[in-house]
Amino acid sequence: MSTSEADKPVHVLLVDDEASLREPLAEYLTGQGFRVSEAESGAGARSVLLNQHPDIALVDIMMPGEDGLSLTRFLTETKGLPVILLTAKGEATDRIIGLEIGADDYVPKPFEPRELVARIRSVLRRAGRAAVASPEEDALYQFDGWHLDPLKRKLTDPDGSVVSISTAEFRLLRAFLDHPRSVLDRDRLLDMVQGREAHMFDRAVDNQVSRLRRKIEADSRDPQLILTVRGGGYRFAANVTRVALARD
Template identity: 50%
Template sequence: MNSLISPHILVVDDDPDLLELLRSYLGSNGFSVAVAADGVAMRAELAARAPDAIVLDLMLPGEDGLSLTRALRVSSQVPILMLSARGEELDRVIGLEVGADDYLAKPFGPRELLARLRALLRRGQTPVVVPQSAEPALARFGPYQLDTLGHRLFKDGAELSLTSAEYDLLAALVAHPNRVLSRDTLVDMLRGYDRDPFDRSIDNRVTRLRRKIEADPAAPTYIRTVRGEGYLFNPKGSDA
C-alpha cells in the first residue's frame, strides 16, 4: 500500500443503509471506498480495482462470505475483516479458519471498525522485526526461509501461501525462538487493541499455520503448545 495514496477499501454487505454509512464514514477518514451488495458485484469491483482491504459480511444473498473468502484466498492475501449479525463463536471460528484476518459482530460502532481496518493495514505494511543476522531479511528454520521484507515464506525455494494473519503470527514466533509466548502476549503483538479474553483467534491461526509448516500438524515440532502457558517456537523442529 502506497502511503501517498488513500487506502482503497471494498465493503460488501446487502444492507444499503450500512453501505452508505460506511462509505461516508470511511471516506471522511481518508479512505477510498467501493461498495457491493453481493458476490457478483464484489467480483466486478475487484476486477475494476484491487482493494487494500475488504470488509465482508458473512450472510449475503447467493454466495455467502465464507465461500467468497475461500475463493479469494486461492489467489489473494488481501486483508479481510468479516462481519456477522449473529456474532456466534462458531461463525467467528469458521471465518478465521477459511482465511479471514479479523471478525466483527454486528451491531458495531464505526470507530471500532475503523480501528480494526487501520490495524489490518498496518500489519500488511510493516514487517515484524526479527533478530539481526548475516541475512537480516531472511530468517531460516528447517527447510523454511521467512522473508521479513517481502512478507513471504519459502520451503526449499518454493513459496508457500500465507494469509497476512498467518504471516504476522509466524514472524512474531520466529522473532522470539525458544520462548513461551502467552495468548495475551501474542494478541498484544498482533492486534494493537483490546480483545475479548476468551477470543480464540490466536489458536485458530496456530492451527492454520501448523497445517502449512508441520509434517504432522497433530504432533507439531516447530510451534509447540505449552499447556496452560501458550506457544513456543522451536526453530530446530525436533525434540532436541
C-alpha cells in the same frame, strides 16, 4: 517501499448487500482518504478482485448467495487479505468462526463510522501494511530453509516456491519468529494474532497453529518447528536469523 507507493490511499473492499449501509459508508470512507471498491455480494467481490488489489476488506456476514464467512475464507487463505467482519448483534457464533478462519476483527452493527476507521488502521498496522515500513520490516526472516519477507508478506519454502498464508497465519508466524525457542502461552499468542477481545475465542489460536503447521511442517502430525508445550502453549524450535534487505 517507494514514496509513490507510500502516498497511495489505502484501498478498501466493502462487501455488503444493503445499499442503504454500503453506499453512505463508502462515501464516508472516501471522505476519510480511503479508496473504496464496493460489492453487494461474494460474487461481486470476486469480480472486483480480478483486476483490483485492495489492502483490506470489510465483509458483511449475512448476504444472499455466498455468505460472508465463505468469502472471508477465500480472502484470507487465497488472497492473504486482512478482513474486518460487519456483524449483527446476535451473530456471536459466526464471529467466533470468522476469527478462527482468519478474520482480523469484527464490528457489530450498528457501528460508529469513526470507530470503524480506527479498526481499519489498527488491523493494517498489525498486518504489516503501514504506509511506511519499519526497520524490522526491511529484514528477511530465515528458518530451516524457509524465508519470510514481512513487508511483502511473502513466504518462500526451501525449494523456492511461494506459499500462500492468511493474515492470521502471517501474524502467528511473525510472533513465533520474533520469539524463537521461547514458550508462548495461548493468551499471549491470542493477543498477538487476534488483538481485541481475543480471550473470548480460546480455540482460535489452536486452529491457526494447526493451519500454519500444515503450511510449514514436513509432517504436520509430527511437527518439528512448532512444538506443543504441555500446559504451556507453543514453542518455535528452529533457529531464526534476520537478513537486511535493500528496498527499491
